[in-house]
Amino acid sequence: SHSYIFLAIISLILSKKHELQILKQKEELELIINGSRSGTWSLDVLSGQMILNEQWYNMLGYKETDFNPHIDDIFKLIHEDDIEHVKQSLENNLSGKTSNINIEHRFYHKTGRIIWVYILGKILQRDKDGTPQRAFGIQIDITEQKLAIKRISEAEKESNSIIRNFLDILFVVNNKNRIVRVNKATCQTLGYEENDILMRPVSFIFKENESLINKKFEEGCHTALRNVELNCLHKNGKIIPMSFNISPLWND
Secondary structure (H helix, E strand, O other), X not given: OHHHHHHHHHHHHHHHHHHHHHHHHHHHHHHHHHXXXXXXXXXXOOOOEEEEOHHHHHHXXXXXXXXXXXHXXXXXXXXXXXXXXXXXXXXXXXXXXXXXXXXXXXXXXXOOOEEEEEEEEEEEEEOXXXXXXXXXXXXXXXXXXXXXXXXXXXXXXXXXXXXHXXXXXXXXXXXXXXXXXXXXXXXHHHOOOHHHXXXXXHHHHEOOOHHHHHHHHHHHHHOOEEEEEEEEXXXXXXXXXXXXXXXXXXOO
C-alpha cells in the first residue's frame, strides 16, 4: 500500500508541476498580448459563445456589458462585403481544410466608422472523434496600415497622372537605367506607344552610345543636371536634338 501512496504523491507532484508550467506560459502569453494591445477571442464551437478580452472591446469602442459575445452577434459587426469571406475562412478551419484562421477584414466601430483588423487563430481543442470544440485567436487593428497603403496608392496614381499629362518630354528611370514611367508627350514626339518604351534601357531613345547615356543618368541620380544636350531617336530613325534636365527622384 505504501508503494501506491508513493506513486500517487509522485503523480500529484508531476501534475502540479505541469499545471504551474501551463500557468507560467499563460501568464507570459498574456503579457505579450497585453503589450501588443491585441484583442483575443475564444470560441466555444458548439454553443457559439465567445470570450473576448478588454482590448477586443476597446478596439471596436464597446464595453463588455454592451452586448452578448455570441458569434452571431460578432458577425453583425462585420462589414457586409467581408462577412461571407470571414465565415468561409472559419468554416475551412473548423473542417480541417486549413491549419489556421488567417484573414483581414473590416469591422464597424461603435461610432460607425470602419476599422480594419487582422485575425490569426486556430482550433485548440477537439473531441475524441476530431470534432472541433474550442478555437482561440488574436485580433490586431491594422487600420493605419491600410490607410497608409491607400494614401501611397493614391499618391502614385496622382504622380502618374501628372507625368502622363506633362506637356514636355518626361520619363522616369530606375536604378538599372531602365524606363519605368513615360508621358504622352514622349511617346508622341518619338513615335512610340507607351509599351514600346517601358522597361527599355534609357539609351534606347538616344542616338549617343549606351555608356555615355548611362553615365549622364548615373550622375543625375546624385546631383541634378541642367540643360544636358542630347539627341533623341525617333522610331523612324530621325534625330531630334533636345536639352534635358536630369534630377534624382527619391522613392521613400
